[in-house]
Structures are given as structure tokens and as C-alpha cells.
Amino acid sequence: MILSVSQGFCLLCVVVFALGLAVRAVRYSRAPMHLRWELYPVPHEAGKPYGGSYYEEPDWWKRPRKRTFSGDLKVMLSEIFLHAGLWQHNRKMWVVSYPFHLGIYFVAVFLVLLVVGGVAGDLALVLHNLTLGFGLAGMLLVIVGGVGVLARRLTDPDLRSLTAPADYFNLGFILALAVTWFVTWLCVDPSFALARGFVRGVFDAAPATPVPHAVAAEMVLLGLFLVYLPFTHMSHFIGKWFTYHHVRWDDSPNLGAAYERKVAAALNRPVGWSAPHISKPGKKKTWAELAREVE
Amino acid sequence: MGKAITMRELAAADGQVVRLDPADFVPLPPPYDGAEGRPPLRSLTESQKQRLDDSLDGFTALRLPHPQNREEEDQLVRRFLEGVRRLLSADDNWTFLGPLMLRLDYCAKCQTCAEACPIYLASGRQEIYRPTFRSELLRRIIKKYVAPGGRIWSGFQGADVDLNWRTVARLGELAYRCTLCRRCAQVCPIGIGNALIAREIRKVFSQELGLAPPELHRLGTVQQLKIGSSTGMSPAALMDSIELMQEEVEEKTGMKFAWPVDREGADILLIHNAGEFLSWPENPEAFAIILEKAGISWTLSSELVGYDAVNYGVWYDDVQLARIALRHAEVARKLKVKKIVIGECGHAHKALTVVADRILGGELNVPRESCLTLLDHLVSSGRLRLDPQRNDFPVTLHDPCNIVRLMGIVEPQRRILRRIAPRFREMSPSGTRNYCCGGGSGFAIMDGLNFPDWRSGVAGRMKFKQILDAFAGELDASVPKYVCAPCSNCKGQLRGLLDYFDATRKCGIYYGGLVELIVNAMADLERPFITFDADLIPAVRA
Ligand code: SF4
Ligand code: SF4
Numbered sequence: 001m002i003l004s005v006s007q008g009f010c011l012l013c014v015v016v017f018a019l020g021l022a023v024r025a026v027r028y029s030r031a032p033m034h035l036r037w038e039l040y041p042v043p044h045e046a047g048k049p050y051g052g053s054y055y056e057e058p059d060w061w062k063r064p065r066k067r068t069f070s071g072d073l074k075v076m077l078s079e080i081f082l083h084a085g086l087w088q089h090n091r092k093m094w095v096v097s098y099p100f101h102l103g104i105y106f107v108a109v110f111l112v113l114l115v116v117g118g119v120a121g122d123l124a125l126v127l128h129n130l131t132l133g134f135g136l137a138g139m140l141l142v143i144v145g146g147v148g149v150l151a152r153r154l155t156d157p158d159l160r161s162l163t164a165p166a167d168y169f170n171l172g173f174i175l176a177l178a179v180t181w182f183v184t185w186l187c188v189d190p191s192f193a194l195a196r197g198f199v200r201g202v203f204d205a206a207p208a209t210p211v212p213h214a215v216a217a218e219m220v221l222l223g224l225f226l227v228y229l230p231f232t233h234m235s236h237f238i239g240k241w242f243t244y245h246h247v248r249w250d251d252s253p254n255l256g257a258a259y260e261r262k263v264a265a266a267l268n269r270p271v272g273w274s275a276p277h278i279s280k281p282g283k284k285k286t287w288a289e290l291a292r293e294v295e
Numbered sequence: 296m297g298k299a300i301t302m303r304e305l306a307a308a309d310g311q312v313v314r315l316d317p318a319d320f321v322p323l324p325p326p327y328d329g330a331e332g333r334p335p336l337r338s339l340t341e342s343q344k345q346r347l348d349d350s351l352d353g354f355t356a357l358r359l360p361h362p363q364n365r366e367e368e369d370q371l372v373r374r375f376l377e378g379v380r381r382l383l384s385a386d387d388n389w390t391f392l393g394p395l396m397l398r399l400d401y402c403a404k405c406q407t408c409a410e411a412c413p414i415y416l417a418s419g420r421q422e423i424y425r426p427t428f429r430s431e432l433l434r435r436i437i438k439k440y441v442a443p444g445g446r447i448w449s450g451f452q453g454a455d456v457d458l459n460w461r462t463v464a465r466l467g468e469l470a471y472r473c474t475l476c477r478r479c480a481q482v483c484p485i486g487i488g489n490a491l492i493a494r495e496i497r498k499v500f501s502q503e504l505g506l507a508p509p510e511l512h513r514l515g516t517v518q519q520l521k522i523g524s525s526t527g528m529s530p531a532a533l534m535d536s537i538e539l540m541q542e543e544v545e546e547k548t549g550m551k552f553a554w555p556v557d558r559e560g561a562d563i564l565l566i567h568n569a570g571e572f573l574s575w576p577e578n579p580e581a582f583a584i585i586l587e588k589a590g591i592s593w594t595l596s597s598e599l600v601g602y603d604a605v606n607y608g609v610w611y612d613d614v615q616l617a618r619i620a621l622r623h624a625e626v627a628r629k630l631k632v633k634k635i636v637i638g639e640c641g642h643a644h645k646a647l648t649v650v651a652d653r654i655l656g657g658e659l660n661v662p663r664e665s666c667l668t669l670l671d672h673l674v675s676s677g678r679l680r681l682d683p684q685r686n687d688f689p690v691t692l693h694d695p696c697n698i699v700r701l702m703g704i705v706e707p708q709r710r711i712l713r714r715i716a717p718r719f720r721e722m723s724p725s726g727t728r729n730y731c732c733g734g735g736s737g738f739a740i741m742d743g744l745n746f747p748d749w750r751s752g753v754a755g756r757m758k759f760k761q762i763l764d765a766f767a768g769e770l771d772a773s774v775p776k777y778v779c780a781p782c783s784n785c786k787g788q789l790r791g792l793l794d795y796f797d798a799t800r801k802c803g804i805y806y807g808g809l810v811e812l813i814v815n816a817m818a819d820l821e822r823p824f825i826t827f828d829a830d831l832i833p834a835v836r837a
Contacts, residue, residue: 031393032385035613036649037491039480040703040727051727053703055648058672059634061662079484089482090407097405158406161299161422162431164453167404236485239401243486247394251703254652254660263656269386271614274377275505277517278614287389291617291654 006216007202013223020230021238028242032269033262038251043071045251053251061255072249079240096152100145103178106138114192118199131192136185142178146171170234177221184214195219267291300422302432303455306462312423313352315749319419321756324763326770327796334795336752337745347744348464352423354749356471356508356741357500359464368460371504375463378503379433379441382495390613395495398487399434402427408479408489413730414472417756424753426479426489429469432456433492436466470496471508474735474754475610476696481728494736497611507611510741515607516615520622524569524603525740533602536572537595544580548820554583557630558594564632565593565666566623568640568783569603570740575786578639581810581824585670588817589678594630601626604643605783609650610737620651624659634662636669639808641695641782642735645702665698667781667809671707674714674813682818683717688775688827690716690812691765693758693789694729695782703727708781708809715816716779722761730757732780734788750788751795759792762804772803775827781809803827 003011041051046066054060078084083101086094113131120127150171153159189195194215201209229235254263267288273279278290285293305312317333339349349355362368381387382395408426409415415424422428435454439445449455456462473493480488501507509515519525528536537554545551555561565586571578586593596602600622608616624647627635637644648663655661673679692712698704705726712719722729732739733755741750766776780786789806798804805827815824 028393028397031396032389033653034393035390035651035653037391037394038649038701039477039488040700040705042703045703048703048705050705051700051703052705055665055702055704056668056671056707058664058668059662060664060668083484085482086405086407086484089410090405090484093405093407157299158409159404161301162404162406162425162427162453165450166452169451233401233403236401236403239397240485242393243397243401247397248480248486254655259653260656260660263653266389267654267656269389272384272387273381273502273614274374275502277505277512278502287614287617290614291621293618 003202004210004216006211006220007198010198010219010223011202013226017226017230020227021235024230024235024238025241028239028246033266034247036250037247039248042249042251043075044068044249046071054253061253072245076244093152096145096148098145099141100149103138103141103143103145104174106134106141107178108138110135110138114196114199117196119203121200128191131196135181135192139178139182139185142174143182146175146178150175166232170232173225173228177218177225180218180221184218188212188214302428302435303457305423305432305465306457306459308350308461311350311353312465313421315352315418315421315753317752319421320753321417321419321760323756323760324767326801327759327763331796331801334748334752336748339745343744348468350461351465351468352421352472352749354746355468355744356738356746357464357467357506358509358743359467359506362460371460371463372458374504375499376436376440376458378499379437381503382499383437383441388495388498388613391491391495394491398430398489398492399437401485401487402430402434403485404431405484407482407484411478411482413476413478413733413757414474414754418753423469424472426473429466429473429496430489430492432462432466432469433496436462466496467500467506470494470500471736471738471741474696474731474733474738476731476735477700478696478728478731481700494611498613501612502614508737508741508743510743511607511611511737512615515605515737515740516612516619519600519603519605519607520615520618523599523601525605525607526569526573526603528569528572528603530597530599530602533569533572533597536576540572540576540580540583543576544584547580547822547824548584548814550584550587552583552587555594556597560631561594562592562633563594563636563669564601564627564630564634565595565636565638566602566604566643567595567638568605568643570605570783570787571638571640574790575783575808577811577824578783578808581808581814582638582666584814584817585673585679585810589673591673593636594632596626596630598626598629604637604640604647606643606646606651607737609642609646616646616651617654620647620654621659623647624655624661627661628658632661634664636664636666638666639781639783639810641697642784644695644704645697649702665702665704665707667698667704667707667711670809670813671710674711679813680818681715681813681816683715683816685816685818685823686716686718686777686812688718688777689766689769690719690777690779691722691762692719692725693722693732693762693778693780693782693785694725694727695780695785696729696731696735698782699729700727708779711809711813712779715812716777720765722765730761732758732782732785732788733792734784739784739787739791747791747795751792755788755792755795758788759796759798762798763802766802766804770802770804772801775803775805777812777825778804778806779809779812780806 044067046068153163270284323332348359412426435456439449439454470493475490477490515525606619738750
């Protein structure tokens with residue numbers, strides 16, 4: 001396998017992207033057990049669509065918990081695929097944000113298809129058409145939605161007041177990426193065959209074949225974006241899993257030995273806060289020691 | 296529309312940053328659509344202004360004294376930053392580090408939360424009360440002053456804020472312009488919201504700088520741990536109060552029985568917010584009547600802390616939260632009760648049942664239950680003879696955020712009201728989408744200086760609007776109406792709110808708990824338990 005500079009760079013970017021996201025996910029999942037901070041409705045509470053919880057049952061700790069995974073799943077799917085919360089609570093934003101995100105999903109599918117096509121070699125017509133369809137629809141949606149989001153950020157004083165240069169940069173980056181890919185498709189690579197060839201070259205034993213500069217440029221730009229993404233709040237698709245499942249819907253009560261152990265370990269941590277009602281001269285105390293004091 | 300203000304301006308402004316004008320506030324329905332709906336807001340006196348920093352909006356919850364010299368200013372900033380670093384430490388902040396990290400990393404700045412915030416809406420959309428304003432300020436401070444290489448990237452990241460003592464003082468105050476109701480979190484597409492950040496800022500001030508509103512700390516948690524109750528009530532005073540309440544029950548109902556106190560091995564340890572004993576004794580009285588009539592084995596405690604369910608730590612300080620929760624559990628363990636039942640107090644529900652759940656281990660993990668669940672069970676099981684016609688007056692229900700949105704106890708109180716109050720109607724919105732009463736997170740008990748004006752004029756305004764809407768068409772003062780608020784803090788806030796707008800005299804709006812309505816419906820009582828008399832309502836402001 002002999003890669004061109006641009007192919008090698010892109011491969012490296014994909015690796016950094018995957019590692020960056022993994023580091024984030026590990027960081028959140030390894031955060032210490034926290035105190036409960038759930039928020040109702042919690043959709044896995046069976047039979048309580050109005051937002052009720054097991055605390056509505058007398059002697060709740062003696063009863064088996066009635067949880068329904070389908071409740072969580074329904075909310076997750078409607079959030080992921082329809083952005084249902086935004087539709088319900090911020091329609092003006094949904095109108096631009098939804099097409100933008102839908103476009104990103106389509107582009108993600110397109111990239112996967114591009115890789116599949118690259119690895120598989122000769123394409124069935126259906127795969128070819130799917131790649132083309134997802135790619136073009138995705139790029140157009142990203143461009144239309146992205147311009148819409150940008151316009152709203154620039155014109156709506158409520159949004160403008162807290163938008164940082166980095167937010168404009170991120171949007172601009174995504175738009176530049178989508179426009180570059182779209183123009184390249186229009187002018188240079190109407191069936192994405194060159195892009196697919198570029199990807200295939202990564203997996204092929206054959207020496208790298210040169211691709212037009214435009215195709216190399218769109219690939220390098222994509223690579224740069226993938227490297228950048230995990231270090232920004234654009235990785236919220238990872239964060240959202242944790243905000244929902246580890247905080248908002250985490251209503252597991254402290255019952256059983258596993259929790260007992262975690263509670264004991266947490267209370268054994270030393271406390272460094274220095275307000276007078278906490279810190280006294282001498283050795284740092286643990287949470288357990290401090291909690292037993294009367295201040 | 297509130298004044299547009301940037302964070303840079305917030306840090307730089309000399310003098311007061313925002314001047315609230317009641318003319319900007321969200322309008323109220325008749326009869327409050329004129330000047331009556333916009334009572335003037337009192338300012339601090341000149342001498343108070345000279346001592347205390349009110350430069351955010353003319354109010355002060357923290358009562359931070361002005362630094363006297365440059366060294367004090369620098370020290371405030373240094374210690375604040377030290378506290379922020381501790382927030383990011385797994386040892387110092389294991390309690391909330393995970394949720395905090397997610398909130399710091401992921402805000403899409405979509406402003407969906409702003410439309411859900413009662414304070415932002417009621418104030419006429421004041422920029423400084425925008426839910427993300429304080430969160431973003433903390434985020435930017437961390438990005439610029441705490442994160443590695445922060446100063447290099449700060450401009451790009453929008454972290455253009457200058458950290459000086461004013462920024463610190465104003466951020467501290469801003470943390471006390473949020474009731475921690477978490478209505479904003481419900482609509483957040485990322486699932487984060489802003490209350491946790493407000494509470495984390497409060498923690499920096501309390502746990503690192505030793506600064507907290509005196510009602511929460513010195514007169515609150517500290518007093519509760521030392522004397523037994525944040526009301527200042529000692530165990531001996533409690534016993535006197537119980538004796539008085541027993542007599543009152545006998546007088547009102549003819550029922551003569553000794554209230555069980557420190558009865559070892561009882562099924563239930565009932566813990567009230569001790570504010571009930573002093574301000575609304577009819578509430579513990581009603582509980583005693585219900586439990587006695589239902590034949591329940593129960594007891595009160597007279598041990599320090601054991602007779603006051605409040606835990607103000609849940610609003611501002613994790614160490615104090617843990618200390619009080621441990622005392623509550625210890626009292627229950629010693630009495631060998633089967634469970635703790637928490638009286639009508641929202642934050643006590645959440646603190647002891649939910650938030651402290653992962654602090655209590657071993658035999659201190661005594662089961663905890665809401666009184667609403669127990670009452671629902673007693674009412675539906677038919678153990679009490681109830682005649683709904685005795686409650687033949689308009690009733691609406693306030694949903695305490697802590698019990699409803701934050702604990703998912705939604706239906707029990709409704710099932711009871713549907714049974715005992717024929718003219719019950721919901722507020723809109725209700726249930727988990729309710730508006731906070733405006734007294735959440737400690738505001739209801741923060742009576743110092745001019746803060747009550749902000750609390751009633753701004754924080755409680757959406758709730759007052761909801762109440763007026765719920766009773767629309769029946770606002771004639773001759774028709775007594777009842778706002779059922781099964782939470783002591785919400786009742787404290789409603790007391791102030793109704794007084795602020797003179798709504799009892801003007802519109803015949805009264806408030807009270809749920810147990811009072813249950814007892815009022817008891818078929819075998821000769822006299823009504825609830826009496827409506829505007830002249831008996833104490834004038835709080837006076
Ligand atoms: S709704 Fe959530 S993501 Fe949007 S601005 Fe508010 S906190 Fe940030
Ligand atoms: S928690 Fe409540 S008061 Fe605080 S910002 Fe959110 S909606 Fe507003």
C-alpha cells in the first residue's frame with residue numbers, strides 16, 4: 001500500500017477523529033459517580049407518560065421497578081431523527097437547524113457508502129445511486145440549513161449576543177466543506193468516482209494514482225474538519241448520550257451492594273475546599289469525616 | 296425588552312449594571328393590568344449601598360461588602376479562581392463533576408431555554424437574567440483563566456471577559472437570580488440546562504470563599520446543625536409548640552390525643568419543615584389528625600435536626616447538604632422506624648430522597664417516602680370518611696418544582712384533589728411543566744433588605760399570573776379561592792406574593808397545604824378546618 005501525501009493525511013485525520021471522540025466518551029464515562037440530578041419526565045418509567053416516577057408508589061423500595069426501554073428508545077429516536085424537542089420548543093430554530101443536521105446525517109451515510117464503494121470495488125448500480133443521492137441531498141441540505149442557521153445567528157439579537165467567533169468559524173467551516181464538495185461534484189467528479197478512487201487507494205495495494213487537485217483539496221478539508229470536530233462542542237452527539245442517560249434519566253436509587261461500595265469510595269475522597277466551615281488547620285479531611293462534623 | 300448588555304460591559308461597568316423598570320415586566324391580567332400590577336421596587340438605602348455591593352441590578356442576595364482596597368479585590372478574584380479549579384477536581388467535586396463537565400462542554404447557544412425561564416420572561420427579557428448568561432460567563436472565565444492556553448484562544452472562543460472583583464461579585468449575585476427550578480433544562484435540546492451551573496457558582500462562593508446569603512448559611516444550615524432547626528427552634532421549644540398544637544386540635548375538632556414524639560419502633564418518622572410549626576401550625580395539626588384517624592403508627596422526633604426536614608445545603612453547599620442529610624438519617628436509624636415520611640416541603644423531599652441518596656450508605660440508608668404518596672394511599676383506600684362538598688370553593692394546585700419536575704410525584708396530589716375538591720382546576724401549564732413559585736432555591740426565606748421586592752415583583756410574577764388565570768371570572772373578593780401548595784417554601788413565597796399584590800383582600804385568594812383540604816373534607820368534623828378571613832392574613836410587608 002503506497003499512499004499519496006493527501007491520502008496518508010486523511011487516514012491520519014480519521015484516526016485522530018476516532019481517538020478524539022473516544023477520549024471524550026471515556027472522560028465522561030469515567031467521571032466519578034455523582035449525586036442524582038434527574039429531571040422528569042423520565043421516559044423509562046413504565047405507565048407514567050405524564051412524568052411520574054416510582055416515588056408515586058407507596059413503599060417503592062419494596063416493589064420491582066417497572067422500566068420500559070421502549071420509552072427511552074422512542075424519545076431517543078424522535079430526538080435523533082426528528083429533533084422533536086427543538087420542534088416543540090423552538091420552531092424558529094428547528095426550521096433551519098433540522099435541515100442542517102439532516103444534511104450532516106446524509107453526508108455521514110454518503111461517506112460510509114463512499115468507503116464501502118472504495119473497499120468493494122465495482123459498484124452495484126443501487127449503491128452507486130445511493131451514494132449519489134445521499135451525497136447531493138446531504139450537501140444541499142447542509143448548505144441551505146447552514147446558511148439559515150448563520151443568518152439566524154447574525155440577525156436575531158437573542159442568538160447574536162452570546163455567539164462567539166468560534167461558533168461562526170465552525171459554521172463557516174462546515175459550509176465551506178459542503179460547498180467545496182458540491183462544486184467539485186459539479187465541475188470535476190459528477191459520479192463521485194474520483195472521490196471513491198481516492199478512498200479505494202487507501203485500502204489498495206496498488207501505488208497511489210494521482211487525483212485532480214480539487215478532489216485532493218476536498219478530502220484534505222474533510223480531514224481537517226474531522227480532526228477539529230472532537231475538540232469542539234460539535235461533538236455534542238457524544239455528549240448528548242451522557243447528558244440524557246447519565247444525568248437527566250439517571251434515576252437509579254441507591255439500593256444494593258454495588259452502590260454501597262461506590263458511596264463508600266466517594267465519601268473517602270479528601271476535601272480541599274477552604275471556607276471556614278469546611279477547612280480546619282491540619283490534615284485534609286475526607287467527605288465522610290466532614291459530614292459527621294457539626295458546623 | 297431588557298437592556299442588551301455584553302459580558303465585557305458587565306465586567307467593566309461602574310455602578311449599577313441594570314435598572315429594572317416594572318413597566319417592562321410581563322403584563323398581568325385584570326385587575327392587575329394597571330399600576331396595581333407594577334408595584335414599585337424599593338432600592339437599598341444610601342448607607343446600605345455604601346456597605347454592600349448591589350451593582351448587578353440594585354438588589355443583593357449575597358450581601359457582599361465592597362472590597363476596601365486593591366489587595367481585597369485581588370484576593371476575591373484569586374480565591375474565586377481557586378474555587379473554580381476545585382469545581383473541576385474529582386476529589387473536591389465528585390458530587391457534581393460529571394454533570395458540570397457536560398454543561399461546560401455542550402451548550403449550542405440556541406436560546407431555547409430562555410423562553411422557558413420564568414425570571415427572564417417576567418422581567419421583560421432582561422439580558423442578565425437570560426438563563427445562559429451566567430452559565431456562559433462562567434464558561435468563558437474557565438476558558439480564559441483556567442483552561443490550559445486559555446488566554447491564547449480566548450478571543451476566538453468569545454471568552455473576552457475580564458476577570459476583576461466586579462465580575463466575580465456580579466456573577467455571585469447572578470447565581471442568586473435563578474430559582475434552580477430547572478424548567479430551562481426540560482426544553483434544552485442538548486439536555487443540559489442552567490440551574491446546575493448556578494448552583495456550582497453558589498458552591499464556589501460558599502465552599503471556597505465562605506460567602507452565602509445569611510438566611511441560607513449562618514441562620515440556615517449552621518443554625519440547624521447547632522440548635523436543631525433553621526427557624527431557631529430548640530427541642531424544648533418544639534415540645535411547647537406540640538403541646539399548643541394538641542390543644543388547638545382538640546379545640547377545632549374535639550379530638551384529644553397525645554402526639555407521638557420519639558416513639559421507638561414506630562412505622563413512620565414524620566419530619567416536617569419546622570417553619571410549619573411557627574407559621575402554619577394547622578399543617579402539622581392536619582397531618583396528626585389524618586394519621587390518627589387512619590390508625591397509622593407514626594412519630595415525630597425531638598432530636599436536634601430530626602424535627603426540621605429542611606436542608607438548605609441542597610441550594611448552595613454540598614458539605615452542608617451531606618451533614619444535614621446524615622443527621623436526618625441518623626435520627627431515623629436510632630428510632631428504628633421503618634421509613635421516613637417527609638412532610639409538605641419540596642426541597643426537603645428532593646434533598647433527602649433524591650440528592651442525598653448517594654451519600655447515605657449502610658444502615659443510614661433508611662427508606663424515604665413522600666407524604667403525598669402516603670396521603671394518596673390513605674385517601675384512596677377509604678380509611679378516611681370524606682365529603683367533597685365541604686370543599687365547595689375554587690381550588691387550584693401549585694406544583695412544587697422539587698416534588699414534581701425533579702422527583703416525578705405528579706398524580707398522587709391530583710388524585711386526592713379530584714376526590715375532595717369538586718371545583719379543582721389546573722393551572723396552565725401544570726405538572727412537570729409548571730412554573731416555579733419564585734421562592735425556589737432559598738428565595739422564599741431570603742427576607743433581607745429589598746430582596747423580597749425582587750422575589751415577588753420578578754421571580755414570582757409568572758406564578759401570580761398563572762394563579763389569576765386559573766381563577767379567571769371568579770376573582771371577586773367575596774368568593775374565597777384556595778391555592779393548594781403542598782410545600783412550605785412555596786407557601787412562604789405565596790404568602791409574600793399575595794401580600795405584595797394585596798390579592799387576598801382584592802381578589803379573595805388564599806393559600807394553604809393539601810392536608811388542610813383533606814381534613815376540611817372530613818365528614819365527621821363539626822366545624823370547617825379551613826377558615827377564610829382576609830383580616831386574619833398577616834401583613835407580611837408591614
Ligand atoms: S437550550 Fe440548552 S443548548 Fe440551547 S442555549 Fe439553552 S442551555 Fe444551551
Ligand atoms: S433553573 Fe429556572 S430560574 Fe434558573 S435559569 Fe432555568 S428556568 Fe430560569
